[in-house]
Amino acid sequence: MPELPEIEVLRRSLAPRLLGRTIVDVTVANTALREPVDEPNLRSAVRGRRVTGLGRRAKYLLIDLEGDSSLVVHLGMSGRLTLAAADEPIEKHEHVSFLLDEGDRLRFRDPRRFGLVLALATEGLLEDRHFGGLGPEPLVGGLTGEVLARAASGRRGPVKNFLMDGRVVVGIGNIYACEALYRAGVHPTRSVARIARARWDLLAREACATLEEAIAEGGTTLNDFADGEGNSGYFQVSLAVYDREGEACRRCGKALRRIVQSGRSTFYCAGCQR
DNA sequence: CGGGCGGCCTGGAGGC
DNA sequence: TGCCTCCAGGCCGCCC
Numbered sequence: 001m002p003e004l005p006e007i008e009v010l011r012r013s014l015a016p017r018l019l020g021r022t023i024v025d026v027t028v029a030n031t032a033l034r035e036p037v038d039e040p041n042l043r044s045a046v047r048g049r050r051v052t053g054l055g056r057r058a059k060y061l062l063i064d065l066e067g068d069s070s071l072v073v074h075l076g077m078s079g080r081l082t083l084a085a086a087d088e089p090i091e092k093h094e095h096v097s098f099l100l101d102e103g104d105r106l107r108f109r110d111p112r113r114f115g116l117v118l119a120l121a122t123e124g125l126l127e128d129r130h131f132g133g134l135g136p137e138p139l140v141g142g143l144t145g146e147v148l149a150r151a152a153s154g155r156r157g158p159v160k161n162f163l164m165d166g167r168v169v170v171g172i173g174n175i176y177a178c179e180a181l182y183r184a185g186v187h188p189t190r191s192v193a194r195i196a197r198a199r200w201d202l203l204a205r206e207a208c209a210t211l212e213e214a215i216a217e218g219g220t221t222l223n224d225f226a227d228g229e230g231n232s233g234y235f236q237v238s239l240a241v242y243d244r245e246g247e248a249c250r251r252c253g254k255a256l257r258r259i260v261q262s263g264r265s266t267f268y269c270a271g272c273q274r
Numbered sequence: 275c276g277g278g279c280g281g282c283c284t285g286g287a288g289g290c
Numbered sequence: 291t292g293c294c295t296c297c298a299g300g301c302c303g304c305c306c
Contacts (some may be wrong), residue, residue, distance in 0.1 A: 279298105286298090287296085287298105
């Protein structure tokens with residue numbers, strides 16, 4: 001579910017409640033996530049360690065611990081990472097649970113098991129294979145028309161797939177790609193070879209604005225997403241095209257359309273996007 | 275090499 | 291009510 005805004009909302013909601021806390025132990029109920037959970041490695045990395053920082057790279061949440069270990073959590077499509085009282089009953093699909101000091105725990109629940117929980121060394125973390133090929137970060141100035149135009153040169157294919165390619169820029173998934181293209185007036189099937197430089201500037205600006213507005217609204221909750229306190233987001237009511245097939249475009253009134261690109265649904269307005 | 279697609283999973287929605 | 295099919299926000303690996 002979660003794209004960059006949702007992970008950023010999660011990070012911000014967890015930070016005040018996790019910083020300085022000590023992880024007492026970890027329980028692994030099911031190791032079969034996107035990659036098998038290495039329970040011994042996880043335990044030795046986290047046990048007795050204090051949380052010193054919460055970061056994010058692309059859609060990965062990074063929980064830094066003292067002693068050069070970092071927890072890496074990815075929510076996949078259906079993951080949740082929430083704080084609960086230690087004695088609250090284990091939920092279905094709660095695969096990994098971190099017992100904290102002061103009587104609560106951080107639990108990872110993920111019905112579809114596309115998510116990821118692992119421990120890596122903090123030193124050189126971002127050079128790990130999970131992050132090595134990733135493009136720039138949008139929230140710190142990494143998403144500009146310059147970046148997009150440069151990445152597009154010599155490439156072909158539809159601009160929507162291009163926006164979702166983590167080697168170009170990270171954090172944009174199916175929802176925010178649709179929304180950014182709508183706001184910039186770009187048709188999702190348009191080839192990246194046929195987009196003018198000024199349009200890349202506009203697209204970059206609109207993509208950044210969409211991500212930032214979504215964060216301000218607590219993310220998009222269509223089905224599963226919740227922040228670290230279990231709160232849903234509100235940005236779904238602001239979505240202009242995503243999941244609105246057949247509804248009227250708020251700008252021109254035409255019925256919004258749905259097509260399939262690379263096996264994923266794309267929503268757009270044929271009147272506003274060229 | 276880059277782009278496209280299937281596969282990984284479960285659950286919810288909708289059709290009959 | 292139940293059964294069946296389809297679909298879902300990410301990512302990887304295989305294929306052309």
